[in-house]
Structure formats: C-alpha cells, structure tokens
Amino acid sequence: MPGKVSPDDLLTHVFGRTGETDETVIQGPAEGEDAAAIDWPGGTLVVSSDPISLAASQVGTLGVHIACNDVAASGADPRWLTVVLLLPADADSAALEAITTDLDTAAREVGASIVGGHSEYVDALERPLLSLTAMGATDSFVPTGGAEPGDRVILTKAAGLEGTAILAADFGDDLDVPEEIRDRALSFFEEISVASDARILREHATAMHDPTEGGVTAGLLEVGRASDVRLEIDREAIPIRSETRVLCAAAGVDPLTIFGSGALLGTVPADDCEACLEAFADAGLEAAEIGVVREGPAGLDIDGESVEGPITDGLYPLWSAADEDEDEDEDEDVVQGADTD
Structure with missing residues (x-):
C-alpha cells in the first residue's frame, strides 16, 4: 500500500543518516516535523520539501500550496521555491503549459518566487510527478x-x-x-x-x-x-x-x-x-x-x-482501484484486437 514511510522505519533507516552534524541546524529530521529550521543571519531559515504524484487535477496549484503550507505552519512566510517536474514521456506541451501556469499563479498568491529546479520527461511515469522545496524566514520557529x-x-x-x-x-x-x-x-x-x-x-x-x-x-x-x-x-x-x-x-x-x-x-x-x-x-x-x-x-x-x-x-485504495480498472480495460482492448485467424 502506498503512503508515508512508517515512524519505525524512519527511526531505523532515515533519522540516523543525515550527514555531518551542523550546529546551525535548529530543527532537523524528526517524526512529525515537516520543516527544517536553520540559524542564519536573517533569523531562522525554514525549509520544507514535498512531492505530489497521484492527484490528476491542479497538481501545480496543490504542489505550491502543500510545500508552502509546511513553511507557514512553522511560523515563517514562504518566500522561495524550487520545483522538480517529471512528466510522462508521452505528455505534450499542453500538459507542461497547464502545470507551469498553475505553479506561477499559486506562487504569486502566496508571495513566493520560483528560483530554480529541474524538468524532464520520463518513460516510467503514467502521470506527472512534482516535488517542491519551499523556504522562508522567521524570528520565531514553531515546531x-x-x-x-x-x-x-x-x-x-x-x-x-x-x-x-x-x-x-x-x-x-x-x-x-x-x-x-x-x-x-x-x-x-x-x-x-x-x-x-x-x-x-x-x-x-x-x-x-x-x-x-x-x-x-x-x-x-x-x-x-x-x-x-x-x-x-x-x-x-x-x-x-x-x-x-x-x-x-x-x-x-x-x-x-x-x-x-x-x-x-x-x-x-x-x-x-x-x-x-x-x-x-x-x-x-x-x-x-x-x-x-x-x-x-x-x-x-x-x-x-x-x-x-x-x-x-482513504484515497489511496481509490487510486489503486482506478489503476486496476484501467489496466483491465487495456488488457481487454488487446484481446479484442488480437488476430485470431
């Protein structure tokens, strides 16, 4: 079943493998903490990353707000975004246009600038995969x-x-x-x-x-x-x-x-x-x-x-069932189109 990695697996495999110790890190990886807090000259820099992969509608809008929400929920105003956008290999320019337009509109709504990222087409994908990192500054981090x-x-x-x-x-x-x-x-x-x-x-x-x-x-x-x-x-x-x-x-x-x-x-x-x-x-x-x-x-x-x-x-089983129905329809089309002579 898709979903978040369990708290036990995070504790065993993730939280102890975070590279060099850095004294400027106020809040690092921990269960339930969706944003990092870093001491910097402007106060506290709050950083959060989030993917969106299953929703078929308004992925650009959702992606911006979901990433920025974690920064806002930590007491900061979102200011900067980086975007990684992976598209199915058969996606056309209209899909790219729709997603980037939504990204731009949503970023303007929250007062954030998109400052970089990466975009490419990937054979293995059936729907767009979007991952954003949001950053903002605060004088009072809220965990x-x-x-x-x-x-x-x-x-x-x-x-x-x-x-x-x-x-x-x-x-x-x-x-x-x-x-x-x-x-x-x-x-x-x-x-x-x-x-x-x-x-x-x-x-x-x-x-x-x-x-x-x-x-x-x-x-x-x-x-x-x-x-x-x-x-x-x-x-x-x-x-x-x-x-x-x-x-x-x-x-x-x-x-x-x-x-x-x-x-x-x-x-x-x-x-x-x-x-x-x-x-x-x-x-x-x-x-x-x-x-x-x-x-x-x-x-x-x-x-x-x-x-x-x-x-x-509760939505994961619905997406899984929809994917299974789509696969069955494709299999039926193959059978109906087979040469039986």
Whole structure:
C-alpha cells in the first residue's frame, strides 16, 4: 500500500543518516516535523520539501500550496521555491503549459518566487510527478513537537478539504453525487493555502502542523507523538463541511483520514484560546477548539478511543482501484484486437 514511510522505519533507516552534524541546524529530521529550521543571519531559515504524484487535477496549484503550507505552519512566510517536474514521456506541451501556469499563479498568491529546479520527461511515469522545496524566514520557529499539557487544540477551516476536492475532480464521475455538490467541492482547491491561518495562529501557538496525507487524524497523531503528549479530541467538535460528508459517504471513506491540506492544526495555552479564536473570527476565518492536550503516553484519543498509527489515507485504495480498472480495460482492448485467424 502506498503512503508515508512508517515512524519505525524512519527511526531505523532515515533519522540516523543525515550527514555531518551542523550546529546551525535548529530543527532537523524528526517524526512529525515537516520543516527544517536553520540559524542564519536573517533569523531562522525554514525549509520544507514535498512531492505530489497521484492527484490528476491542479497538481501545480496543490504542489505550491502543500510545500508552502509546511513553511507557514512553522511560523515563517514562504518566500522561495524550487520545483522538480517529471512528466510522462508521452505528455505534450499542453500538459507542461497547464502545470507551469498553475505553479506561477499559486506562487504569486502566496508571495513566493520560483528560483530554480529541474524538468524532464520520463518513460516510467503514467502521470506527472512534482516535488517542491519551499523556504522562508522567521524570528520565531514553531515546531510540530511543542504542545504542552493543558494546551487546547485548534483546527482551522475544516477537515478533509483537499481530499474532498480530489474526490470531486478525480472520482466525481463515478460517484452518485449531485453536480452542484461536486462543483462546490472543486472550489475547495482555492482554500488549500494555510498562510493566512498561520499568521494568526503563530501568535499564540506552542505547536502547529499541516495535516496532509492521512488527514486530520494522522496530523493529530503526529502532533501527539512529536510532542510526547496525549491529545484528547472530541470528534463532534471537528468541523466537517456538508460537501465533504456527502462525497466521503459516496466513496466510502472517513472525512478525518483523507488528505487534509487547507486546514491547520495548532495547540495554544488555555489562557490564549479565546483570544486566538476571536482573532480568527475578526479576520473572517473559520477555526474551532476540538480538544485538549494531556500528559500520558504519546499519542491520540478520539472520543475516548486510542488511535494507533500509521494512518493510511482513504484515497489511496481509490487510486489503486482506478489503476486496476484501467489496466483491465487495456488488457481487454488487446484481446479484442488480437488476430485470431
């Protein structure tokens, strides 16, 4: 099954193999930490890399926002991007035009400059593969692993926004969902950035995290494990939009375990929670208190039930099934076209 490398494998094979020790590294590779922090003359340089390979629609837009979200969720404003774009060998210039136009538009939206990268055509690919590195500067780095017992847990916007838009774009034709709901769900692509959310939340947060693969559930578990605390979450308190509920029900997936970009998780001291939520309301942005941070074994409880990882994103089986159907159709075409004389 595709998905992130497990925490155990990261610990065994990745985190101990990071080259030379550098005293300027404030935050290096660690479970749940999506960005590095490096001491430099301008303050703290935040760096994050992210790929996007399965979504068929708006990969350029998603790629920019997903990479920049990790920088924003660390307390920095995204400023620079490098892009690696690999295209299937049979892709035409129209595909390149569409992706690079989306990259340019999305970068302008977040105020970032694309400063370099690499592009090529690859025989082995069936769909575009995009990988971006985002960088930004801050005077106050906010880690994933900063949550403290007693903090309150906040979620901005709603769960599953990215996953909902992907369901509408990539699978909508196969789901029994009214067209107007699909159209509204597609508009969620316009809400993937959390830069505005982070500028408010970082003024109060002890920890911030961008829930991506595995959705809000995976994001919460990563905060708990990275912070060595236990998050107690009320599922009913988690905002879920009606479009998400309808599309997820039709696809048979959990809204809390599909790609969650567009929302931002944070923990804030209890005394700051009301002021933080008021700041979001004043800015016209959605945010909700969904739980509390406790001492105890590192991890996550939702409605009193322990959540064990790793979390597999609910969209992966849908993509796998779609690929299998496509292969079967190709095999059938070969058989029907065979010379049987």
